[in-house]
Amino acid sequence: MITAVEASGLSKTFGNVKAVRNVSFEVEKGEFFGFLGPNGAGKTTTIRMLTGLITPDSGKALIDGIDPQKDPIHAKMKMGVIPEFGNVYVDLTAKENLHLAGKFYGMSKKEREERASEILHMMELKGRENDAVRNFSKGMKQRVNIGCAIIHEPPVLFLDEPTSGLDVQSKRLVVRIVTKMKEKGSTIFLTTHNIQEANELCERVGIIHKGDLVAIDRPEKLRNTFDKTQSIEVSIEGEFDVDMLHNDHVNKIERSGDKLTLFTDHPDITVKRLVKLTDEEDLKILSLRTQGPSLEEAFVRLTGGNE
Ligand SMILES: Nc1ncnc2c1ncn2[C@@H]1O[C@H](COP(=O)(O)OP(=O)(O)O)[C@@H](O)[C@H]1O
Ligand SMILES: [Mg+2]
Known part of the structure; x- marks a missing residue:
């Protein structure tokens, strides 16, 4: 080289x-x-x-x-x-x-x-x-x-x-x-x-x-790192313990207003579990949105947010 x-x-x-x-x-x-x-x-x-x-x-x-x-x-x-x-x-x-x-x-x-x-x-x-x-x-x-x-x-x-x-x-x-x-x-x-x-x-x-x-x-390698920081934004109606949403694939949960953001490396598994759980607990999902592998978002995360 x-x-x-x-x-x-x-x-x-x-x-x-x-x-x-x-x-x-x-x-x-x-x-x-x-x-x-x-x-x-x-x-x-x-x-x-x-x-x-x-x-x-x-x-x-x-x-x-x-x-x-x-x-x-x-x-x-x-x-x-x-x-x-x-x-x-x-x-x-x-x-x-x-x-x-x-x-x-x-x-x-x-x-x-x-x-x-x-x-x-x-x-x-x-x-x-x-x-x-x-x-x-x-x-x-x-x-x-x-x-x-x-x-x-x-x-x-x-x-x-x-x-x-x-x-x-x-x-x-x-x-x-x-x-x-x-x-x-x-x-x-x-x-x-x-x-x-x-x-x-x-x-x-x-x-x-x-x-x-x-x-x-x-960039591909950096992207892969970024891809792991996908998130799911969900709004659930009813009384429940946020901790029960944690699992091996949910790294972090953030609350903002009536919405919860679940950071996950496996959105697919996380969504399935979320649906199963709310079904079992008789809770209603008001909205659910998966955030694709947003590079912008990931970059912001890697550089420590907007503090
Ligand atoms: N000539 C200068 N005098 C004082 N502070 C400076 C000067 N140039 C850069 N800085 C400061 O150094 C930091 C890095 O600036 P800079 O290299 O211009 O960042 P970027 O190009 O990534 O936006 C900033 O906090 C900026 O305010
Ligand atoms: Mg500059």
């Missing part, structure tokens, strides 16, 4: 907020890696340390074996960075932005022209290349943003919540472009707070919560 991104013991504290705590992982060359976590989990701080934008309090990062703290120029050539909030120049046109980015990476005029044309085409911005970015929609701005980051065809691409807040069409285009980069051999490091997106796109996912890396695995 060739390592494209290596984080070893990365930590960063802001005031009394431990934004990132001792985070270590490796991303293989050519891999599509997702960094998933709720808002404030430490995703952006991690990406900033990996790309050399901020200095970690401890630990270090290596991009294609290069330490961005020690050799920032060399490291920058290896990567494309799409920050959380774009860094395009709104007074410049789409084409001017691409040329400026190309210059920054030391590309010749000829190289820049070829590549800019290619990118404008790929980003479906042909015909708008000479318009000031100021007049672009959020989705179009993001496409220019990505174009600038990939102008030098970097082997490693960092994207910080690239689809967040975009319309469906732009979202799809962004996903298509990133997927194309991956197919051409780039390593992708993408942060998201959307588990569905992580599940669909990423070959491996790290989950960060309050600065800690709490899980790292293939």
